Amino acid sequence: MIQKKICILGAAGVGKTSLTAQFVYSKFSEKYLSTMGVKIDKKVVTVDDTSVNLMIWDIHGEDKYKKITNSYLRGSAGILTVIDGTRAETIQTAYEILERVHRDIGKIPNIFLLNKHDLSDAWDINEQALAELKKYGNPIYTTSAKTGEHVDSSFQKLTKMLIKP
Amino acid sequence: MTQTDLPLPLYQHIASHTIQQLEPAWLQLEKGSERIIQVGGAWQYYCQQMPQAGQQASDVFDVLIAMLPISESFELPQVQLQDGKYTDIFGLCEPHHDWLLFCDVTQNTLNIQQYHQISNDFILLKAQMKQTLHRYIGHEVSERIAQGEMQLDAAGERKTIATLFVDIRGFTPFNERHDAQMVMQTLNDYMNGMLPAILQHHGMVDKIMGDGVMAVFGVLPSENHCCLDAFHSAKQIIQAIYTLNQHRLSSGLEQLGIGVGIASGEAVLGILGSHERRAFTAIGRHVNLAARLESNARVGEILIDKTVHQTLGQSHAFTAVTLTLKGIGQSDVFSRILPCIHGDD
Known part of the structure; x- marks a missing residue:
């Protein structure tokens, strides 16, 4: 079976662990627990009759004082860059991470996930921010780790991008 | 300070104390491959079945998939294992063999996590408060209040x-x-x-x-x-x-x-x-x-x-x-x- 490593990246508290838990275990918890280092999960995803064993590296959130260690990204085939849709400032962190990924391991497939879409009343991403994000030319999904909205489909999409570039 | 700067008894004391804390376990790998040659250390701490010579390292540890063979030395800090323990994993590139070293960092990581949790909770709370202010007094002013440039x-x-x-x-x-x-x-x-x-x-x-x-x-x-x-x-x-x-x-x-x-x-x-x-x-x-x-x-x-x-x-x-x-x-x-x-x- 094909094995691929993907990394879930983004600022602290954007919902990386919740998205992974929803995708792998179909579970969601309201309680926020800060991820330390990296937690690795796996799930077999089938795309057009091809089964892929996805190794999902849920990496700690990046902030001003704690940058993501480059070695976590080693051997990664693709990334999901998560943005908190209720905190527009997390877009900037996403850009910074993505630029570092491009610099250190090259341009690998990426999907932007605008997470917490269930909190529509607190949504903070305006048209201008969305237009800026679209300039990267990467797919963008609005997701909710809570309701499961677009969670499976975004992982499926990334898997497809990995095996059929 | 280097090893030679320390009197031998002190060096031995520190080494013994550190090794005891880190519970090290290692794999010696065939150069440029992920085939295990030799196994040593406290593997019972990291996995239920001890790795064996002749196995592929990534067959034993999923975390090593896509990481091997070791083309250059690396360090993976704070890798969470299935039972909630944390380990630092070092990949060392040596002239004749490669090495994988596992060191337990559970206690230290859990201690740091408490500070991270408080810090991240605070960041999220601050963002919520800013958003509430934003709704009542507009983006520009709420930003200025959040930055401490203005107060009500x-x-x-x-x-x-x-x-x-x-x-x-x-x-x-x-x-x-x-x-x-x-x-x-x-x-x-x-x-x-x-x-x-x-x-x-x-x-x-x-x-x-x-x-x-x-x-x-x-x-x-x-x-x-x-x-x-x-x-x-x-x-x-x-x-x-x-x-x-x-x-x-x-x-x-x-x-x-x-x-x-x-x-x-x-x-x-x-x-x-x-x-x-x-x-x-x-x-x-x-x-x-x-x-x-x-x-x-x-x-x-x-x-x-x-x-x-x-x-x-x-x-x-x-x-x-x-x-x-x-x-x-x-x-x-x-x-x-x-x-x-x-x-x-």
């Missing part, structure tokens, strides 16, 4: 401000005729038209009372006179409702009109309330006048008091009218009507 003082500052009241005409009968959920949706649509027009002109939403809003101008910094900001905001509110009514008309929904009252004068600004629940508010004689003007305004009408009219000057096409205002009596005020409902314009 509870001391009771006196200031000349303009107060604007806006309210939907005929909302009570509308409320009685329709389902509560539909009324709520309609109100939200109207508020989405009204509130941005207030925030964009440096107004501050003081209260939302059902279908009515009280906003104050002159509290937040602006280059314009507070009366001019309030007037421009009123015009923009009516324009927004006119646009909204167009959508409602085309969807077969009932149109609703609004009336606006603006008055200006000195007010005391401050935080009102008990220790448990507080709210920013403006108190002054003109506030009551503005409320009375709004309740007398017809659909699409902006009623302003003399002070606001004097500040605006003659160029805004207001007409002088005399009204009898409840609790105030006969008052000379000024009126301007703008299109608000389709079919009336």
Whole structure:
């Protein structure tokens, strides 16, 4: 079976662990627990009759004082860059991470996930921010780790991008 | 400091103490491959089945998939294992063999996690508070408050401000005729038209009372006179409702009109309330006048008091009218009507 490593990246508290838990275990918890280092999960995803064993590296959130260690990204085939849709400032962190990924391991497939879409009343991403994000030319999904909205489909999409570039 | 700088007994003590804490376990790998040659250390700490010579390292540890063979030395800090333990994994590239070293860092990681948790909780809480402020006083000012560049003082500052009241005409009968959920949706649509027009002109939403809003101008910094900001905001509110009514008309929904009252004068600004629940508010004689003007305004009408009219000057096409205002009596005020409902314009 094909094995691929993907990394879930983004600022602290954007919902990386919740998205992974929803995708792998179909579970969601309201309680926020800060991820330390990296937690690795796996799930077999089938795309057009091809089964892929996805190794999902849920990496700690990046902030001003704690940058993501480059070695976590080693051997990664693709990334999901998560943005908190209720905190527009997390877009900037996403850009910074993505630029570092491009610099250190090259341009690998990426999907932007605008997470917490269930909190529509607190949504903070305006048209201008969305237009800026679209300039990267990467797919963008609005997701909710809570309701499961677009969670499976975004992982499926990334898997497809990995095996059929 | 290097190993040779330390007396041997001290070096041995530190090494022994550190090794005991780290519970090291290692794999010696065939050069340029992931085939295990030799195994050693406290593997029982990291996995249920001890790795064996001849196995592929990534078959034993999923975490090593896509990481091997070791082309250059690396360090993977704080890798969470299935049982909640944390390990640092080192990949060492040596001339004849490669090495994988596992060191336990569970206790240290859990200690640091407590600080991270508090810090991240604080970041999320701060973002929530900023968003709440943003809704009431606009993005620019909430950012300045969040950065500590500005504060809303509870001391009771006196200031000349303009107060604007806006309210939907005929909302009570509308409320009685329709389902509560539909009324709520309609109100939200109207508020989405009204509130941005207030925030964009440096107004501050003081209260939302059902279908009515009280906003104050002159509290937040602006280059314009507070009366001019309030007037421009009123015009923009009516324009927004006119646009909204167009959508409602085309969807077969009932149109609703609004009336606006603006008055200006000195007010005391401050935080009102008990220790448990507080709210920013403006108190002054003109506030009551503005409320009375709004309740007398017809659909699409902006009623302003003399002070606001004097500040605006003659160029805004207001007409002088005399009204009898409840609790105030006969008052000379000024009126301007703008299109608000389709079919009336």
